Amino acid sequence: MSRELRIDAMVTWFFANFEDPVESTPYETAEGGYQYIWGGPYEAADEITEAFPDVAQNEVEEAVGLIEAGGTTDWTIAQARIVEEIDDDLPSPEIVTPRFPDGISLEGLSEQPLFIQTETLAIWFVGHCEPATTASPVYGTATYGTAVYGGGGYFAGHPATNILEQNFPNKVGKAIEVVASMFADFWILKPVKPAITEYSTEEAKRTALDAALTDLSVVLEKIAFPPPGCPGIRHNGGPPLDEASQSEGASITSEDSTIALRAVQDMRLAVKSDADPSVIDAMWGGIVPLVAKFGKWALGQAKLFIEETRPEAAKAFGQALPDLLIAVTGYCSGMDVSTLVSLLLMKRRGLSDDSDF
Numbered sequence: 001m002s003r004e005l006r007i008d009a010m011v012t013w014f015f016a017n018f019e020d021p022v023e024s025t026p027y028e029t030a031e032g033g034y035q036y037i038w039g040g041p042y043e044a045a046d047e048i049t050e051a052f053p054d055v056a057q058n059e060v061e062e063a064v065g066l067i068e069a070g071g072t073t074d075w076t077i078a079q080a081r082i083v084e085e086i087d088d089d090l091p092s093p094e095i096v097t098p099r100f101p102d103g104i105s106l107e108g109l110s111e112q113p114l115f116i117q118t119e120t121l122a123i124w125f126v127g128h129c130e131p132a133t134t135a136s137p138v139y140g141t142a143t144y145g146t147a148v149y150g151g152g153g154y155f156a157g158h159p160a161t162n163i164l165e166q167n168f169p170n171k172v173g174k175a176i177e178v179v180a181s182m183f184a185d186f187w188i189l190k191p192v193k194p195a196i197t198e199y200s201t202e203e204a205k206r207t208a209l210d211a212a213l214t215d216l217s218v219v220l221e222k223i224a225f226p227p228p229g230c231p232g233i234r235h236n237g238g239p240p241l242d243e244a245s246q247s248e249g250a251s252i253t254s255e256d257s258t259i260a261l262r263a264v265q266d267m268r269l270a271v272k273s274d275a276d277p278s279v280i281d282a283m284w285g286g287i288v289p290l291v292a293k294f295g296k297w298a299l300g301q302a303k304l305f306i307e308e309t310r311p312e313a314a315k316a317f318g319q320a321l322p323d324l325l326i327a328v329t330g331y332c333s334g335m336d337v338s339t340l341v342s343l344l345l346m347k348r349r350g351l352s353d354d355s356d357f
Contacts, residue, residue, distance in 0.1 A: 014067055017047075025076050040074065040075060044075065045064045047075075099119070106168060114175060117172045119302045123328055125183060129183075129189055132185075160180040160184075205344055209341065212340055223252060252293050277344035277345050281344070284338070298328050
């Protein structure tokens with residue numbers, strides 16, 4: 001990235017996150033001027049230096065000069081960053097994991113033992129976050145956080161702690177501390193999928209179902225045909241789980257995955273050939289028992305991941321993380337497929353109705 005683009009990125013980032021107090025900040029003459037009720041005043045030099053720690057000082061100074069060219073030197077938080085305060089009297093959103101397929105509230109989670117809190121946050125994080133890359137550029141966005149340089153450009157990223165604290169405020173602090181120590185570097189939230197209500201036509205539902213089946217196929221292929229040299233993805237579906245999980249049939253073998261993969265491919269052909277929804281539902285019913293194991297498997301891999309990585313805090317990828325990624329992805333893909341099949345049948349029936357996680 002050229003010097004000019006670096007300076008332009010810093011200026012753009014600053015104005016996406018800060019504004020002149022004249023825009024929205026209350027002014028009281030009797031109180032001495034602007035009342036910085038949303039924070040501040042902030043100085044451009046301090047904020048730019050903190051967000052772009054690796055940029056040369058002379059480039060920072062040039063960016064600050066451009067920012068302050070209009071005469072403003074005291075800044076406040078941009079309105080785009082103001083988040084409406086959450087009413088504590090309102091119920092918190094449900095957190096869905098294999099242990100809680102029907103969802104658990106943040107209040108309910110706070111009453112669970114620390115291990116279950118940690119497991120839940122780890123599974124949620126893997127299911128909702130991905131490493132920050134240049135695919136999420138800070139240039140031209142309103143994302144506030146550290147601007148990371150790599151791959152020829154700056155990109156927005158947040159430490160795991162920030163993301164977890166934002167989504168699980170004030171309730172499970174110790175679990176956040178433990179989980180955040182497992183995920184180093186910078187992360188972003190995965191793109192949000194369209195709401196199922198947006199699939200208004202059968203064609204749209206079939207297209208979305210085909211995409212969900214493709215995602216599921218990718219998971220099954222990773223289990224049936226693990227990449228060479230990948231220690232975390234094992235032919236037998238991962239290291240042994242605890243005795244209780246084994247008795248529930250949580251182990252997933254490569255043979256299981258191969259059979260399911262063929263069945264999923266047949267189901268995709270049925271979807272693409274406009275087969276009757278009842279036929280598609282019957283085909284999915286034959287795959288559900290194996291997909292249901294992903295839920296139990298996810299719990300087992302979360303337990304292994306937590307136990308293996310805690311002694312070596314702040315390692316981004318522990319030995320069990322690939323298994324955990326596969327398990328959670330398979331679980332989420334199975335839920336997506338089940339929901340979309342139900343939509344084709346014009347009724348709501350979640351995966352949890354077909355299996356006991």
